[in-house]
Amino acid sequence: MHEDLERVLFTEEQIRHRIAQLAAEISRDYAGREPVLVTVLKGAVFFMSALARELMIPVRLDFLGIASFSPGRALPGVVRITKDLDQSIHGADVLLIEDIVDTGLTLRYLRNMLASREPASLEVCSFLDKVPRRLVEIPIKYRGFEIPDRFVVGFGLDYSQRYRTLPCVGILKSQIYQGKS
Ligand code: IMP
Numbered sequence: 001m002h003e004d005l006e007r008v009l010f011t012e013e014q015i016r017h018r019i020a021q022l023a024a025e026i027s028r029d030y031a032g033r034e035p036v037l038v039t040v041l042k043g044a045v046f047f048m049s050a051l052a053r054e055l056m057i058p059v060r061l062d063f064l065g066i067a068s069f070s071p072g073r074a075l076p077g078v079v080r081i082t083k084d085l086d087q088s089i090h091g092a093d094v095l096l097i098e099d100i101v102d103t104g105l106t107l108r109y110l111r112n113m114l115a116s117r118e119p120a121s122l123e124v125c126s127f128l129d130k131v132p133r134r135l136v137e138i139p140i141k142y143r144g145f146e147i148p149d150r151f152v153v154g155f156g157l158d159y160s161q162r163y164r165t166l167p168c169v170g171i172l173k174s175q176i177y178q179g180k181s
Pocket of ligand 1: 043099100101102103104105106107130150151152153157158159
């Protein structure tokens, strides 16, 4: 799968190091509390499990399944929930775990939906942040890496369900999604 990458942006080692830093920060901020890590399926699962292993505080896990409507076919940023949380987050400290924030529309929708359930606190932790593409400003308290406006795969991120299991993050060769490979 590596041969389909134009270049590697972050190696396995760099990712491990950055996640350890994030985990230390989160452990400090949430000391004495037991936050719920709400992870968006499927891409963010890889990031969440690496992060959770490094945390020094107890956490609860829950998952949200979403399907974004295709661009141009529905309202942008409207997300369909394919799997809701198993437990109530009312009164809980919630940390929403995302793989990547691009335009920010998905995150805005999810954040509003979770906020309406009245958690005690609600923060966002995203593995990647594609800053140049942002259309709506959403506070992201914890972020792994900022990336340029390129399509990336690996460490949970996919193209057509492929490449999620790559241990690094890289820019996908454009021939792959233009169907010329
Ligand atoms: P947003 O609503 O535009 O922020 O879109 C976020 C979603 O778009 C992510 O959860 C990913 O599923 C997808 N996405 C955006 N950029 C990339 C990328 O570079 N690689 C893989 N998926 C991406």
